[in-house]
Amino acid sequence: MPRLLIVGGDAAGMSAATHVKRACPDVDVVVVERGSYTSYAMCGIPYYVAGEVDEPAQLVAKAPEEFASMGITVHLRTEAVDVDPEGRMVGVIGLDDGEERSEPYDQLLLATGAHPVPQPIPGMAEYGNVVHTLDEGERLRRHLDTVATKQAVVVGAGYIGMEIAESLVRRGIKATLLDRSPQVMRSLDPDMAAHVERALIEFGVDVRLDERMTEIRGTDGVCTEVVTDKGTFEAQAVIMGLGGKPNLELAEKAGCEIGPSGGLVVDPQMRTTVAGVWAAGDCVESVDVVAGLRRNVQLGTHANKQGKIAGYNLAAVLSGNQPSAAFPGVVGTAVTKVCNWQIARTGLLESDALEAGVEYEVVSFEGNARAGYMDDPGRVYVKMMAGRPTGRVLGAQMVGTGNVAKRIDVAATWCHLGVTVQEAQLLDLSYAPPFGGVWDLLQVGARKLVAKLGLQPLL
């Protein structure tokens, strides 16, 4: 019976496991996961910390028992610590009992994810909370539920940090959001990020940019204050809202190539550079089809899709066939809700285009999320870029109140398929007063870009 070993039991790993077991019931599918949960919604952790989701179990899409009933073996609290790609064997250790053993494989899938690496400043080890896994989310919530937390400091003003800061304010805790960079959300251009910063401040978050934490102090095992290069803040909790770094210890031991982005190099079939070793999810590099380069993008949506592709190809290979499925790459789509604002982006930022040496034109404007005569029409700021002279849509950013988020998927499709602003402006997109103006905001952007690029306006 061929054996598939998967390291990592979240989105990418379990998508692959499920697909392989369904396609090839006679493959022995074994998963090792160092945490206590399988297949959980990492993006839901801020809602759990805020108390809007009651139990960690609500964030678990599928529990180990469900996988067991499908015939998939899952070893929780088990860490893969060594690998022999020649002998096709992985050394694992039980985190609770310390027992070591070997897990053989015919094919190995690394779905090891990513994790933040906080800088080693005084007090970090004792008092710094990371909220990347559900175990860590539980630990933070327990802390907030038991220690009288009046003030907290969140470090890192990206998605996770902003969402956690908002969660804290919703719980009635004074939240200071620190970032060493001069803007929140580096996934937006600075002019768009400024709107988000304003939304955070209006919601009651104490935003401090260009500021760096240097020490966390505490007494009796409880944090009391945070020291930065600009001052000192009282805080009964410190949360690191940092982006993750791919977990590559095992991949390095296997000799897999790591790309300049810091993610594992994989081909479109999700094969690493080592025979019999595949990878998917937050630990790999993906092709950015707009920029034409490789990025390490850590998002559940890619992890699920890549896990499915890996699963499809693994099922083929484990049945003696050729892999034929391919991951088509990413365009950099991301959305989030911060306070009462929706934030969406896809494609290149201006800085990306400059860095890649891409000639572009850009427009920025504001409009209504609904018809102007409706109650609360909603304000939306839009920024959109197209290539010069082609008119190809290169990227869009939208932030505002009202319906913004899923509208970015239209621009994402345009970026993915190489649609030009001439085509885009005339597509048959929807209109009704509760949902927008008669010219869709992205088509207004396309029209403005057509004019600015001096293109033949229409087809």
Add this chain to the structure above:
Amino acid sequence: MPRLLIVGGDAAGMSAATHVKRACPDVDVVVVERGSYTSYAMCGIPYYVAGEVDEPAQLVAKAPEEFASMGITVHLRTEAVDVDPEGRMVGVIGLDDGEERSEPYDQLLLATGAHPVPQPIPGMAEYGNVVHTLDEGERLRRHLDTVATKQAVVVGAGYIGMEIAESLVRRGIKATLLDRSPQVMRSLDPDMAAHVERALIEFGVDVRLDERMTEIRGTDGVCTEVVTDKGTFEAQAVIMGLGGKPNLELAEKAGCEIGPSGGLVVDPQMRTTVAGVWAAGDCVESVDVVAGLRRNVQLGTHANKQGKIAGYNLAAVLSGNQPSAAFPGVVGTAVTKVCNWQIARTGLLESDALEAGVEYEVVSFEGNARAGYMDDPGRVYVKMMAGRPTGRVLGAQMVGTGNVAKRIDVAATWCHLGVTVQEAQLLDLSYAPPFGGVWDLLQVGARKLVAKLGLQPLL
């Protein structure tokens, strides 16, 4: 000075007027409009009738004085009644003073719109309200504001009828919605329309299908009851929520060809079959690029785009150049909000595919509008079709609570560009818990269609 005469001062006509005047300031642009308003949002009329919009002026995007200040002449309350395409002359009549005169032109644009034609049953002329123009909307609102209306009958369960019925319920009026067909909203398949019917009933609308009004009765000039083939209803107001029929009296006099859809035949440049006569908006036929046939689609979004195309080409022709802009056609995208439900559709219905002899596969399923663990995840019903064996996306319908409407624009783009379900399922679409699941609903549909069509699952 070359002279452009435009008949009809709403979306299509004024889009063209504005474009031509900006591009060619020395063209004499003259508009005749039989109503009292220019450029108003017809789709906003139900909100005005409901009292959610206070004044008709709020629905007017641009008033005649604003056009005058741009150098565009607008004659309101003036009807074009005759045309001589050889002599390039239109006969008009002032509706207030009854004066007749001739308006010469070098190029003529017919933007005459559409209007419902209620069946000639007893009482219709005295008591039947139509709400297609802003003047008519004002008349209905005046009626509702002055006559003690406790009960009303709305005839026609399409967009307009449903929106008006909802408006009435919001005003505290008992609304009966009649339709002679066995379903509401014939722009949806019956199984999807059934969800909308349920939403109407839950909101308090008295929905009666398969029922036909035969008479409206009244006393002292006020409607008192409505007779149908199944019963009699007390009603102090009767509103015809009917679709429009293109206004083609002038076009017929000019000798323009009318297509089987009942709309004017135009080429992609918006030229009718008569030299010097152009047309745009609700009165024309558009190419449905999915079905490969021509339809008369009456929507402000097309009227604006076609008006712009016509304006662009008219500016070229009036400057001695060749027209070069083209309208790319439609795919049948439409959205609306009915009660607390969002309704969206694009592309073909099953009945369209059957009628056109297109081989297809279809999937129907339900999902959440947001992540399942969020408060009020929102229910969404999805139906999606793809061509067999190509996998080309042919259409999608989504109805539900929560964020549905603008998501259809993604499927509309797929339909427009001929995207296949294999491509669609792997596009980089957005994900965050407040806005959907990790697999976008349309991508879930694409995945299901890939499986059902037995297609090579991935690229």
